[in-house]
Amino acid sequence: MxxxxxxxxxxxxxxxxxxxxxxxxxxxxxxxxxxWDIKETVPKEKTKWETIRDTCDTFDNEMSKCIKKTHVYDGSRITTNIELNK
Structure with a gap:
């Protein structure tokens, strides 16, 4: 105080x-x-681990997109689009 x-x-x-x-x-x-009626906030710098987490999240999102394009889940099993085209 x-x-x-x-x-x-x-x-x-x-x-x-x-x-x-x-x-x-x-x-x-x-x-x-x-x-002091300060309105502007100072942006917080990302820590090393926040940067690593962002990178991992980006990889996870890209992998998820790739899997959604090549795999189908029908409620009981996952099949690839290659298996469906046979």
């Missing part, structure tokens, strides 16, 4: 600062953003 009070604008009463601090569940960054 002391950090918020020290960095809050001088023209805002202490009670208002405390109420806003409680409204944001004691989150210093969100409280200061509201006190």
């Amino acid at each position: 002391d950090e918020v009070i020290a960095q809050a604008p001088a023209h805002i009463p202490l009670d208002d600062v405390k109420n806003i601090f409680e409204k944001h569940n004691h989150n210093v960054i969100d409280t200061l953003a509201e006190l």
Whole structure:
């Protein structure tokens, strides 16, 4: 709370600062953003594992598309389009 009070604008009463601090569940960054009326958010950089997960998701989606084109599920078994064309 002391950090918020020290960095809050001088023209805002202490009670208002405390109420806003409680409204944001004691989150210093969100409280200061509201006190200073900051609207722009800083984009969060992806971590190494988020990048890996995105890459894996892309591979999964492409494989799924490929399988849907070449395989058919009839409710009881999966057959390939090659088997259906015989």
